Every structure is written in C-alpha cells, then in structure tokens.
Amino acid sequence: MKSINGRSLVFSAVFFLIISVLPVAMIKLIGFLFTDEVASVLLQLTDSFTVPPFAVSLLLAAIFYLFNAKKEARKWQKAVFYPVFCLISFAVSLLLTTVNGVPVFVVLKAAVEVFI
Amino acid sequence: MKKAALIIISLVLLFSLFSGCAVNSGISGFSxxxxxxxxxxGKCEIKIPDYEPLYIAGYRNGYEITGVLDPLYSRAVALSVGGxxxxxxxxxxxxxxxxxxxxxxxxxKKNPLLSEVEITVSATHTHAGIDTMGLWGKVAEDGKSPAFMEAVKASAVAAAVAAASDMREGSLYFSKASVKELLYDSRMPKAYDENVYQIRFEPSDGVxxxxxxxxGAHAEALRSENTLASPDYPAHTGKYIFEKTGDEYIYFAGALGGLIYTKMQKDANGVELAPTENVKKTGERIGAALLSVTEERKLSxxxxxxxxxxxxxxxxxTFVALRxxxxxxxxxxxxxAGKLGVSAKSRLSLLRIGEVTAxxxxGELFPELAYGLPEFTEFYPVNGRVKNPKTFKEILNTDEFLVFGLTDDEIGYIVPPNDFLLHESSPYLEEARDGYGRNHYEETNSLSPxxxxxxxxxxxxxxxxxxxxKRG
Incomplete structure (x- = not known):
C-alpha cells in the first residue's frame, strides 16, 4: 500500500471545499441580492453540508485525489483533465445543492416545464 | 491505497444513494x-400582532387585514378510552x-400531558383568516408573519394542553342534520354531502x-372582499349552540373540494344580506339544524x-418554486417520483369513535372521491377512460362516515383523476378550460393527478x- 500523498490530499481538500460551498454561496448570494437579509443568508450557508451534495462532493474529491496522486500522468492530461473535471464537479454540485430543501436541478426542471 | 480509496468511494456512494430515499414509515395506532x-x-385565542403586515388568506395576493370581526381560536378535544x-x-x-x-x-410532545398521546392538527379553512401558508403575501414573497405563526403554534399547544387537563367521564352521541339548502357546488358534477354532523359529549357530572x-363546505360566507379576520360561519354556529346549550364546539372542515361553499342568505324581501350579516345567519342556520336533531345515537x-x-x-x-x-x-x-422527482411527505389517518369512522x-378532498356520484347524475369527465380510485364509501364499507379535511397538512385540492385537466401551455399556472366549457381551477392548486x-x-x-x- 502506497503512502498518502500529502500535497494531493491538500489539493483535494481545497477542491472539496470549493465544490461543496461555492455553489451554495452563489445561490445564497443571488438570494441576498433579492432578500437583503444577511443573517438569513449566512444561516442558510449550512445547507451545503446536507446529503447528497455533501456526499457527492466528497466522492468527487476522492476521485480528484486519486488522479492527483498519480505522478505518472502527463502534462497534457493534467491540462485537459483538471479543468474539465473541476467544471463538471462544480456543475454537479451546483445542481445537487438545495434551496430551502429543493435541489437546484428540480427547480430547473420545474422551470423548463413552464418556459419551454 | 487504491483499495482504501475504492472502499471510501463505495461507502460514500451508498450513503448518498440512501440519503435521498423516501422511506414510508409503517402504520401506527391503537384500538x-x-x-x-x-x-x-380546550381553546386558546390566537393573539394577532399589530405591528406586521397580515394578509387575508384564500383569495388574492397582498390583501391586508384591516381589523378583527371575530377572534381566531385554536380549539382542541381530547378523547380517551381504556387509557x-x-x-x-x-x-x-x-x-x-x-x-x-x-x-x-x-x-x-414536550408537555408531559401530551407526550404519550396521538395528536392531529387540522385547519378550519376559514377564508377570513390570516395567511398561515405564505401564499397570500405580495407575489413570490412569503405572506406569513413570523409573530403570527408563533402565536398560532402557541395557541394550538395551549388548547391541546387545556383539553388534556380537562378530562371528564361521560357519553358521546352522534347525529346529523341536512343543510342541503345552504350548500352549493360550483364545479360539475354536483356531488357533495348535504349533512352537517355532530358528536356531542355529555359529561356524567352534569355540566x-x-x-x-x-x-363539507368552505368557510367563506364573508366572501372575497372582506378584510376583517374571522373564523367565518363556524364561529357563529358555535356561538349559537353555546348560547342555547352551554356546549363548546370544535369544527372540522369536511370534503369541500371542487368547490363546495355556502349560499348567500337573503332578507325577507329576497335581497342578499351584507357579508357580515350573511356569515352570522349562515352560522346560526347550521347551529339551528344541529339543535333540531331529534335522533341521537349513543356511541359505544x-x-x-x-x-x-x-x-x-x-x-x-409552482409548488416547487414556492418551496x-x-x-x-x-x-x-x-x-x-412523478415528473419532477420530488414528493410531499404527508399523513393520512383513520379515527373510529364508537361506531363512527372519520x-x-x-387537503381539500373532492366529495365525489369520498361518496361517489349521486344516482342518475349525468356527467362527462374530461378523461372518460381514466378510472377513479375506489371511493371512501367503498373502502370503509359504510354509507355514514366523516371526513376531517386539511388535517396534519394542506396539500391543496385532491382532484378526481378522471376530471383532471391542465392548461396546455402553462400547466399549474393557468386554469384549463375543457371541451364542455368548464374551468379547471382546482388543478392549479393540486400536487398532481x-x-x-x-x-x-x-x-x-x-x-x-x-x-x-379489530373491533374494540
């Protein structure tokens, strides 16, 4: 069994924090622009640590770690893989993030039904 | 390392999968x-705050109350047999x-008197009440007043505690009276329960x-232009009965969907009464019908x-967006489940008091789902090939049962699938009109077919x- 790659672990932890907190922060920021209630926005940030978004973010961070720890990966692979992976991870996390208990993708689905 | 990572990934996947599952709890109860x-x-008045905008619930957005016609209450009854x-x-x-x-x-449940008992919480569905669902504030804004919601919760708890503290031995009597001439069904088919029911408790101590x-009728005798808070006609039914007998009352709305309400009352000259008089007369007529009962059945x-x-x-x-x-x-x-993948977690219960089942x-049940259609009713539903579920009457295998609507939740109208029609381009936003020229308003306030x-x-x-x- 190989030893843990400390550098990759730190990267993965940062990656996890970004994809689990940033989408919620974004949504809350949009809410903030409309509601003007700072306290409520800060309180609702805790929504980010609900499952399944939390679990999925953790899973993506684990995959991120596995790829990052592979030292033999070529430069072009890293250059293409990481941006795409990060973007997909962020999108997945954003769609799973809940707004008052309703996942964003459900809200989008409902909106699509109405407008398209 | 790979193995460890795989184990972690598998665990995380399992966790995420199961965390999203809805698990129906089983049936619980007693006999x-x-x-x-x-x-x-027990009863407790709901204190109405005077420092926040309060919206009248049931008709339109942003319609503020201007005063109180009759006080709003939470009322509770506690019934006990064999502990x-x-x-x-x-x-x-x-x-x-x-x-x-x-x-x-x-x-x-925090109160020792209530910690071990079964509890149900219903709404009387007054359309002269204050917004408790959030739907009648300014458009897309929460119409609930936090202070009023706290007052509602506190009064409900206080009423329940008062009921549980007031237990006396006695007998229960069941009766019904026809109020057919008071009711109106605004949507085809004309099907509703024409009776008002009562279960009367007579304590052994003589008090x-x-x-x-x-x-089964909407409490909206004050009609849509009213801006005064009131429990609507049930308050006047209760007042009438109290003045004549000294008995208190608790009111449960029945199967009132699609859309059963009370007719406007008229004076001696045939002129419709003003809403504040109409609500009083409607309530009193229902009270008089209940007091005119000559046959009561003592319940086991x-x-x-x-x-x-x-x-x-x-x-x-719209429900999803508002949530x-x-x-x-x-x-x-x-x-x-369903087209959007989300469900409301709600509750259904059956209560049998002696020989009477409720x-x-x-939510707001269409009466035809409870009682079926009256004989010789000519009605062409929009989805003629769709079969409605068994009626409550068929399921409970009795002609006489009660429906306590809006209990433990309000999920909107419960519409018969054979007459469920959505607007083609704006489903649930605009009401559809069918080939017979009938409007389908209730579908816009429903969860799904x-x-x-x-x-x-x-x-x-x-x-x-x-x-x-198991019969007790």
Missing amino acids: EKGESFFAGF KTIVAVAVDCVGLVSGTVNDIKREM AGFRIINL PTLSFATVSVTLPIENN ALGVLENEFVYNG ALVP HTAGLIAKALEELAASPFMS
Whole structure:
C-alpha cells in the first residue's frame, strides 16, 4: 500500500471545499441580492453540508485525489483533465445543492416545464 | 491505497444513494375498548400582532387585514378510552402545512400531558383568516408573519394542553342534520354531502360538554372582499349552540373540494344580506339544524386510531418554486417520483369513535372521491377512460362516515383523476378550460393527478390495519 500523498490530499481538500460551498454561496448570494437579509443568508450557508451534495462532493474529491496522486500522468492530461473535471464537479454540485430543501436541478426542471 | 480509496468511494456512494430515499414509515395506532369515554375540551385565542403586515388568506395576493370581526381560536378535544388518548386540534386558519404541523406537534410532545398521546392538527379553512401558508403575501414573497405563526403554534399547544387537563367521564352521541339548502357546488358534477354532523359529549357530572361539528363546505360566507379576520360561519354556529346549550364546539372542515361553499342568505324581501350579516345567519342556520336533531345515537366506548405517512409526487411547478423560495413549508423528499422527482411527505389517518369512522385527510378532498356520484347524475369527465380510485364509501364499507379535511397538512385540492385537466401551455399556472366549457381551477392548486389514487390506496391500508379491523 502506497503512502498518502500529502500535497494531493491538500489539493483535494481545497477542491472539496470549493465544490461543496461555492455553489451554495452563489445561490445564497443571488438570494441576498433579492432578500437583503444577511443573517438569513449566512444561516442558510449550512445547507451545503446536507446529503447528497455533501456526499457527492466528497466522492468527487476522492476521485480528484486519486488522479492527483498519480505522478505518472502527463502534462497534457493534467491540462485537459483538471479543468474539465473541476467544471463538471462544480456543475454537479451546483445542481445537487438545495434551496430551502429543493435541489437546484428540480427547480430547473420545474422551470423548463413552464418556459419551454 | 487504491483499495482504501475504492472502499471510501463505495461507502460514500451508498450513503448518498440512501440519503435521498423516501422511506414510508409503517402504520401506527391503537384500538381500545373501555367502560366509558373520558373527554376534555380546550381553546386558546390566537393573539394577532399589530405591528406586521397580515394578509387575508384564500383569495388574492397582498390583501391586508384591516381589523378583527371575530377572534381566531385554536380549539382542541381530547378523547380517551381504556387509557389510550387522542387529542384533535382545529385552528381557525386557511391551512397548516406539514412543516408547521410538525413544529406544533414537537412542542406539544414536550408537555408531559401530551407526550404519550396521538395528536392531529387540522385547519378550519376559514377564508377570513390570516395567511398561515405564505401564499397570500405580495407575489413570490412569503405572506406569513413570523409573530403570527408563533402565536398560532402557541395557541394550538395551549388548547391541546387545556383539553388534556380537562378530562371528564361521560357519553358521546352522534347525529346529523341536512343543510342541503345552504350548500352549493360550483364545479360539475354536483356531488357533495348535504349533512352537517355532530358528536356531542355529555359529561356524567352534569355540566355542559362540547360538540364536534363536521361540515363539507368552505368557510367563506364573508366572501372575497372582506378584510376583517374571522373564523367565518363556524364561529357563529358555535356561538349559537353555546348560547342555547352551554356546549363548546370544535369544527372540522369536511370534503369541500371542487368547490363546495355556502349560499348567500337573503332578507325577507329576497335581497342578499351584507357579508357580515350573511356569515352570522349562515352560522346560526347550521347551529339551528344541529339543535333540531331529534335522533341521537349513543356511541359505544371504543376508540381506534391508525395513521400512516404518505409520499405524494409533486408535479406542480409552482409548488416547487414556492418551496424553493421558502414560502411553502411542506415537508419534501427527493425520491424520483412523478415528473419532477420530488414528493410531499404527508399523513393520512383513520379515527373510529364508537361506531363512527372519520377519515383524516391532508387537503381539500373532492366529495365525489369520498361518496361517489349521486344516482342518475349525468356527467362527462374530461378523461372518460381514466378510472377513479375506489371511493371512501367503498373502502370503509359504510354509507355514514366523516371526513376531517386539511388535517396534519394542506396539500391543496385532491382532484378526481378522471376530471383532471391542465392548461396546455402553462400547466399549474393557468386554469384549463375543457371541451364542455368548464374551468379547471382546482388543478392549479393540486400536487398532481396521482394524489387521489395514492390517498385511496393508503386509506385501504389503514382500513385493513389491525387497529381498524379489530373491533374494540
């Protein structure tokens, strides 16, 4: 069994924090622009640590770690893989993030039904 | 390292999969037989704050109240047989969604008097009440006043505690009276229960008791232009009965969907009364009908209760949007059901007091789903090939039963699937008009066409449960 790659672990932890907190922060920021209630926005940030978004973010961070720890990966692979992976991870996390208990993708689905 | 990572990934996947699943809890309840009934009554006025905008619920957005015509109350009855107790609460408001009901129940359970009893919380569905669902504030804004919601919760708890503290031995009597001439059904088919029901408690100590009143009609005798808070006609029915007998009352709205309400009352010259007079006369006529009853049936001292959690798919985009905006506080689960994948987690219960059964339904049930259509009714539903679920009458195998609507949740109208029609381009936003020229307003305030079938299925399970099949 190989030893843990400390550098990759730190990267993965940062990656996890970004994809689990940033989408919620974004949504809350949009809410903030409309509601003007700072306290409520800060309180609702805790929504980010609900499952399944939390679990999925953790899973993506684990995959991120596995790829990052592979030292033999070529430069072009890293250059293409990481941006795409990060973007997909962020999108997945954003769609799973809940707004008052309703996942964003459900809200989008409902909106699509109405407008398209 | 790879193995460890794989194990972690598998665990995380399993966790994430199961965390999204909705698990229906099983049926719970009790069935008891005793020597006599013990019952109690409690009520508590809902304090209306005077420093926040308060919206009249039931008609249109942003319509503020300007005063109080009659005080709003939470009322509760506690019924007990053989040591098993149920406390049923009715709040003078348009509806209480599951999130609010669960908050109220949690508070109640903290009280030692209520910690071991079954509790149900209903709304009287007054359309002269204050917004308790959030739907009648300014458009897309939460119309609930936090201070008023706290007052509602506190009064419901206080009424339940008062009822549980007031237990006295006595007898229960069941009766009904026709109020057919007072009722009107605004949507085809013309099908509704023409009776008002009462279960009268007569304490053995000779003091005044209380009456459980049940009628399937919207409490909107004050009509849509009213800006004064009131429980509507049930308050005047109760007042009339109290003045004549000293009995208190609790009112449960019946199967009133699609859309049953009371007709405008007229004076001696045939002129319609003003709404504030209409509400009084309507209430008094219902009270008089109840007091005119000559035949009462004494109920055997048995008490059965069965309750089950139901998950009902939500296909109404507006409901989802309002939930996301934090306006509606119904309990939601993501379980992949229906077109949008989300469901409302609600509750259905059956209560049998002596020989009388009541179905406790979480919304506004169309009467035809409960009683079927009257004989010789000519009606062409829009989905003629779709079969409606079994009626409550068929499931409960009796002609005489009660429906306590808007209990433990308000999920909107429960519409028969064979007449469920959505607007083609704006489903759930605009009301559809069918080929017969009939409007389908109620569908815009419903979860989906699947609700009626799921409710009927859950009712069958409750009726077949050991709590109900076993006679006390």
